[in-house]
Amino acid sequence: MSREGSPLGSRLTIAKRELATLKSEKTIVLALVIQLFVAAFSSFLVVGLVSLYDPSGAEGQTVSVGVAGEQRNDLVAIANQQDGVQPIVYDSAADVREGYRNRAIDAALITNQRSDGTIGVEVIAPDAGVESTLVVVSLQETLLEYERYERDQRSQFLDEQPLGVPEAPAGNSYYGFTYTVLVPLLILLPVFISGSLAVDAVTEELERGTLELLAVAPIELREIVDGKLLAAAGLAPVQAALWLVLLEFNGTSVANAPALIAVSGALALAVVSMGIGLALVTADRRQAQFLYSFGILTIAGVTTLLPEHPLNTIAKLAIDSPTATTWTAVVGYLCIGLVALVVVQFAVPRIDVDRLLGSA
Incomplete structure (x- = not known):
């Protein structure tokens, strides 16, 4: 393999090589096809999936409820409504x-x-499964209405009238599902796939011995790693942009698309850098993938402590309702991605290639 005249040319050559081998990765191709299907047919999928996200939005489903006890007549009258x-x-x-x-x-x-x-009302309902969710939501609405009825009937016996309870604002289950579940899924899933792809790209080179062939060529290890990082991390924002275009084509308008793509790219840089680091340290595919998965779960847990969760940041950007905290989070993600890239650039030249090849 030649240097293509410059380090940049070597990096691009390796990146092209990585992208060309994607078609042989059946798991990655299947994940891409699933994402494409979700984005391309989102307007149809949301109709069925919204019943799992918010069972109260599922029409045509009837829950049979047995009622007994001293106050059953009033409760039955409310339930009939x-x-x-x-x-x-x-x-x-x-x-x-x-x-x-x-x-x-x-x-x-x-x-x-x-x-x-x-x-008092004793409730007996299933404790597991989708059926349980539908039953509980239906019972909750019935009991809330029953509580309002009883409060209204007893209000005349109070010495002081309490403040009225405002009516709950009407929500749109389809709108909520699309922007709080579907859009974040299409933005973040490519990030996780890119990280896993980077782990496999490095560990397979080590296990097959092809990294040794690359090292013999006039190419530095950093150029090899940069090429793989460029291919894996660059794939995520490209996917995110494509999915947003397909959502727009299906009638789902998404605001602040550049910011969403930037978030996807920044997180991909951080996650891919972590994956490559784990692959170089362990030099074993299974161990690296396990540590990568554990790291992703750990990061997901840590994000719950943030002032604004990444899912909320993506949702607010998508509906064009960002706050100062939202934009601060976006800048923070960009900084994290850049820091991860700098760390990789600083650490890779200090790796002993002979030791790395020997451990593989």
Whole structure:
């Protein structure tokens, strides 16, 4: 392999070589196809996936609820006014429990008059699965309406009238799912894939012995690493830009696209640098991938301590509602990416190539 006349030419040659080998990586290709499918058909997928994100948005689903107890009549009247809830009256708590055990009903509500004059409601519902989420959301709406009803009925017996509870603002489940789940997914998933790609790119060179051939050529290790970093880290913002174009084509307008692409690129620089560092230190694919996955999980946990989570930053940018904290986070991510790049440039020349090849 020649130097192509300059270190930049060597880096670009290696980057092109890495991108050309992507088609042989079935896992990476499958991940790209899945992302392409999600972005290209987002307007269709959101209709089905929103029922998992917010089950209250799923229309046509009816939850059968058994109701028993002293105050069951008022509760049944309230439940009849709720969409997607079908109340069934039982004579006793034992009967409604038996009906739930026999799966004749999806959930059960048992009311009782307490000694202090308040009304208690015992709720029996599934504790796992998508069905559980749908049932719990439906019951929550019914019980909240029942609470408002009881407060209204008892308000005349109060010495002082409490402040009125404002109505909950109407939300759009599709809007929320798109900008808080779908867009962040399409921005961040390429970043994680790029990091994994970088780990494989370096460790495979070591395991197959091809890095030794590259080292024999008039190319420095730093140029080899830079070429791989350029290919892996550059892939993420290109994907993010493509996904945003497809979302726009499907009618999902995303604001601040340049800032979103910049965030994707900066995070990709940081993650890919971490992956390459782990690959060079361990020189073993499985160990490096394990440490990379553990590192990503650790970073995800640390981000919960930030003033603004990366997912919130991406969502606010996408809906064109960024705050000063949002722009500070964007600048912070850019700085992190640049620092990671500088660290790689500083550390790689100090690696003993002979030791690295010997450990492989």
